[in-house]
Amino acid sequence: MGRFLLGRLLQAVPTLIIVSAAIFFAMRLIPGDPASVMLGDLATPEQVEALRREMGLSGSLPSQYLTWLGHIFSGDFGKSISSGEHVLPLMLDRFAVSATIVVTAVVFAALIAVPAGMFAAWKQGSFADYGTVALSTLLLSIPSFWLGLMILLVFGMWLEWFPVIGYVSLGENFRQGVLFIFMPVLTLIMVELGPIVRMARASTIEVSRLEYITHARAKGLSESEVMWRHAFRNAFAPTWTLIGLILGGLLGGIAITETVFTIPGLGRLLVEAIYARDYPVVQGCILFISVIYVIVNLIVDMLYPLFDPKIAQ
Amino acid sequence: MTMKSDPSQPVIAAEHLTVTVGPGGNKLVDDASFSIRPGSMLALVGESGSGKTMAARAVLGLLPTPLIAAPGSSIRFRHTELVGIAPPALRKIRGAHIGMVFQEPMVSLNPSMTIGRQMAEGLKLHHRRLSRGEIRERCLTMLKRVSIPNPVHCLDAYPHEFSGGMRQRIMLASVMLLKPDLLIADEPTTALDTLVQRDVLDLMVELTQENGTAVLLISHDLGMVSHYARDVAVMLKGRIVEQGRSYEVLSSPQHDYTQRLVDALPRRSAGGLRSARTIKPLVELCDVVIDYAGRPRLFGRTEAKRAVDGVDLTIGEGETLALVGGSGSGKTTLGRATVGLITPTSGSIAFRGGQIMTWRGRAARLQREEMQIIFQDPYSSLDPRQRIGDIVGEPLRLDTTMDGKARDARVREVLDEVGLSQDFLRRLPHQLSGGQRQRVAIARAIARRPAFVVADEPVSALDMTVQKQILKLIRDLQDRYGFACLFVSHDLGAVEQVADRVAVMQNGKIVEVGSRDDIFDRPQHDYTKRLLNAAMLLDRTFEGAAVATAQL
Numbered sequence: 001m002g003r004f005l006l007g008r009l010l011q012a013v014p015t016l017i018i019v020s021a022a023i024f025f026a027m028r029l030i031p032g033d034p035a036s037v038m039l040g041d042l043a044t045p046e047q048v049e050a051l052r053r054e055m056g057l058s059g060s061l062p063s064q065y066l067t068w069l070g071h072i073f074s075g076d077f078g079k080s081i082s083s084g085e086h087v088l089p090l091m092l093d094r095f096a097v098s099a100t101i102v103v104t105a106v107v108f109a110a111l112i113a114v115p116a117g118m119f120a121a122w123k124q125g126s127f128a129d130y131g132t133v134a135l136s137t138l139l140l141s142i143p144s145f146w147l148g149l150m151i152l153l154v155f156g157m158w159l160e161w162f163p164v165i166g167y168v169s170l171g172e173n174f175r176q177g178v179l180f181i182f183m184p185v186l187t188l189i190m191v192e193l194g195p196i197v198r199m200a201r202a203s204t205i206e207v208s209r210l211e212y213i214t215h216a217r218a219k220g221l222s223e224s225e226v227m228w229r230h231a232f233r234n235a236f237a238p239t240w241t242l243i244g245l246i247l248g249g250l251l252g253g254i255a256i257t258e259t260v261f262t263i264p265g266l267g268r269l270l271v272e273a274i275y276a277r278d279y280p281v282v283q284g285c286i287l288f289i290s291v292i293y294v295i296v297n298l299i300v301d302m303l304y305p306l307f308d309p310k311i312a313q
Numbered sequence: 314m315t316m317k318s319d320p321s322q323p324v325i326a327a328e329h330l331t332v333t334v335g336p337g338g339n340k341l342v343d344d345a346s347f348s349i350r351p352g353s354m355l356a357l358v359g360e361s362g363s364g365k366t367m368a369a370r371a372v373l374g375l376l377p378t379p380l381i382a383a384p385g386s387s388i389r390f391r392h393t394e395l396v397g398i399a400p401p402a403l404r405k406i407r408g409a410h411i412g413m414v415f416q417e418p419m420v421s422l423n424p425s426m427t428i429g430r431q432m433a434e435g436l437k438l439h440h441r442r443l444s445r446g447e448i449r450e451r452c453l454t455m456l457k458r459v460s461i462p463n464p465v466h467c468l469d470a471y472p473h474e475f476s477g478g479m480r481q482r483i484m485l486a487s488v489m490l491l492k493p494d495l496l497i498a499d500e501p502t503t504a505l506d507t508l509v510q511r512d513v514l515d516l517m518v519e520l521t522q523e524n525g526t527a528v529l530l531i532s533h534d535l536g537m538v539s540h541y542a543r544d545v546a547v548m549l550k551g552r553i554v555e556q557g558r559s560y561e562v563l564s565s566p567q568h569d570y571t572q573r574l575v576d577a578l579p580r581r582s583a584g585g586l587r588s589a590r591t592i593k594p595l596v597e598l599c600d601v602v603i604d605y606a607g608r609p610r611l612f613g614r615t616e617a618k619r620a621v622d623g624v625d626l627t628i629g630e631g632e633t634l635a636l637v638g639g640s641g642s643g644k645t646t647l648g649r650a651t652v653g654l655i656t657p658t659s660g661s662i663a664f665r666g667g668q669i670m671t672w673r674g675r676a677a678r679l680q681r682e683e684m685q686i687i688f689q690d691p692y693s694s695l696d697p698r699q700r701i702g703d704i705v706g707e708p709l710r711l712d713t714t715m716d717g718k719a720r721d722a723r724v725r726e727v728l729d730e731v732g733l734s735q736d737f738l739r740r741l742p743h744q745l746s747g748g749q750r751q752r753v754a755i756a757r758a759i760a761r762r763p764a765f766v767v768a769d770e771p772v773s774a775l776d777m778t779v780q781k782q783i784l785k786l787i788r789d790l791q792d793r794y795g796f797a798c799l800f801v802s803h804d805l806g807a808v809e810q811v812a813d814r815v816a817v818m819q820n821g822k823i824v825e826v827g828s829r830d831d832i833f834d835r836p837q838h839d840y841t842k843r844l845l846n847a848a849m850l851l852d853r854t855f856e857g858a859a860v861a862t863a864q865l
């Protein structure tokens with residue numbers, strides 16, 4: 001297991017280096033210069049040049065890249081050009097906000113969707129099955145920003161159950177925090193419900209046709225024993241992969257949801273930084289997101305042997 | 314429960330059993346009646362789609378939706394009526410009183426649960442008083458009984474760590490652990506090698522006789538059945554067309570269909586040796602070694618596996634050489650290498666004196682025009698989205714001298730040769746039966762008039778009567794076009810009907826080569842003898858028949 005883990009971590013290194021290079025050079029391709037943006041229209045070329053040097057933007061691109069990479073390895077992500085804050089604590093702060101919402105949403109989505117999908121599969125062809133499939137297809141086809149706005153309208157404006165603007169962290173004030181994250185979490189749950197239900201249903205149907213399920217019935221086990229003891233673990237593996245991909249994807253950015261609900265998360269930080277040509281923040285964020293993605297997938301893979309003993313070998 | 318009640322009373326009696334697709338739908342089993350007495354065995358024989366499996370599943374209430382046992386059907390287990398029984402009462406009978414062994418050892422055990430847990434499940438359910446220690450003890454004893462090496466380790470192992478034969482033993486062990494009164498065995502050995510088939514069947518007979526368990530054996534193989542079961546019922550399209558003592562049914566079949574089944578059993582006379590004319594070598598293999606590289610690891614690879622280990626072999630023009638061996642013997646790998654699909658690690662394979670080429674290019678293309686391959690599974694070897702006409706015509710597209718018209722004419726000609734009418738041109742593979750698909754695969758292989766065809770287990774996925782037709786077809790086509798054939802098979806029955814010469818392969822080595830009659834009548838190598846002894850050929854008595862004869 002240790003070797004496996006080490007191997008997977010080493011495999012991630014080239015990925016991250018490629019990501020860092022791609023994002024560094026891509027940022028420099030975007031027209032616009034942070035120094036002149038900061039100093040405004042009236043600055044002289046000398047002033048701009050001086051600021052550029054101060055910000056580490058002089059010198060050739062490759063040398064700039066290597067300097068940046070070197071700093072990252074020593075834990076220094078640099079300072080934000082627009083606010084002057086250190087990038088790493090800034091990102092971690094914002095990430096904590098996004099992660100709270102995303103993890104809560106994915107956990108609830110999985111807890112609802114997996115049993116729903118398995119139930120639909122077990123009752124394949126019944127009204128309950130058709131209803132579940134229809135509902136999940138409907139949810140699948142609604143764009144998340146529209147769904148978010150509707151939830152905002154209904155729960156925030158009409159019913160006035162939840163505050164419409166702002167954010168309080170759960171650590172600061174748990175009750176208040178729950179009120180603030182309720183609507184974004186609900187939006188994400190509804191968005192991700194569809195794919196998980198469909199995957200859980202499809203893989204359960206596949207498994208339920210196999211002989212060992214009939215064998216389990218032939219032993220005299222009850223339907224619920226057959227379903228949970230024999231079908232669940234085997235049917236869950238592909239769904240687990242999907243949940244991992246969804247979690248990784250969402251942790252990397254829920255900019256739209258964050259924008260709709262004015263949540264100060266990582267996605268919004270990234271979008272704002274792109275507009276401001278805030279190179280260190282953009283580069284830092286994207287690298288950070290890649291690392292998160294790699295780690296989430298690693299965790300998913302490590303838990304895989306629980307569902308499929310063949311992988312353990 | 315182990316107490317046998319009146320031995321003259323049947324354990325199970327099905328009367329007017331009819332299985333339909335939904336109420337009033339198509340009849341898959343039509344008015345079938347059979348009964349089995351304690352300790353005896355009834356074989357339900359028929360081809361795929363004959364309803365034999367559904368009849369057996371109806372006994373345990375395991376019909377897949379939407380199939381149901383029609384009103385008026387009756388299945389009595391001792392004094393209990395099983396049709397329409399309440400699910401909780403049925404669950405008390407399943408496993409404890411009626412056990413079932415399934416066909417596919419690869420999917421009939423749960424892959425994510427240890428063997429120990431799966432075996433213990435039935436005991437826990439039906440014998441609630443047993444302690445954990447006792448359950449473990451009984452499982453171990455049973456695993457020892459079915460000769461699983463290292464039973465203690467086996468309890469904690471997962472199914473994928475065992476071969477098909479071992480899994481089927483484990484399956485038998487876990488079902489017989491509960492000492493059921495009736496065992497339903499649904500094609501328990503069809504997916505296994507000939508050698509392993511015999512072992513598993515012998516074991517099944519021993520175990521059931523020890524416990525006085527009655528057996529309902531489902532099979533498509535009349536030859537095999539006749540060696541084990543005293544009684545046989547032949548099913549055709551859902552009906553039982555003939556029923557009786559198996560030796561009587563075999564020796565004097567009453568129904569047409571039974572007669573056809575008996576005729577389809579492999580017999581020497583069905584083939585016929587070609588004259589011993591001098592044969593020019595077409596394909597020559599010299600000291601061929603093929604290794605499968607190990608799986609890549611973080612540092613290096615796992616150990617390589619040697620699939621073919623120094624094989625010398627010659628296939629003459631127009632002759633059929635059968636390559637025989639158990640699974641894992643390397644026969645399929647060798648077959649693929651002879652048509653250039655796999656590059657040998659060392660050694661040489663020559664075709665018409667020139668090296669077999671595995672790379673691209675004009676020369677390799679020219680060489681391949683003369684070689685074709687027929688695969689084992691006609692369900693996956695045909696592109697499901699191509700029409701039959703396109704499938705058969707595809708190899709002809711490579712021939713630049715042929716225009717569309719000539720191609721079309723050839724496709725029709727070839728379809729005719731394999732016995733398919735022109736209606737098939739526009740059909741898709743899923744509209745065809747297994748036998749028809751294999752005919753299409755043969756048509757595709759011979760469309761360019763090759764000089765050499767590799768047939769990789771071409772009939773092992775087919776029913777007995779269809780097997781016979783396909784073998785005859787290959788033989789006839791060979792007589793007509795004179796192509797050489799490497800016939801890869803584990804089934805000596807099939808081999809006997811088509812081969813001129815036979816090469817026996819074990820662990821990557823050829824252990825014996827000779828003419829068909831030499832191999833079948835005067836086998837030298839021990840492995841050949843074991844293979845022959847395991848093959849249930851009808852016109853040959855074999856040592857293990859003692860069980861069946863004792864019953865007669």
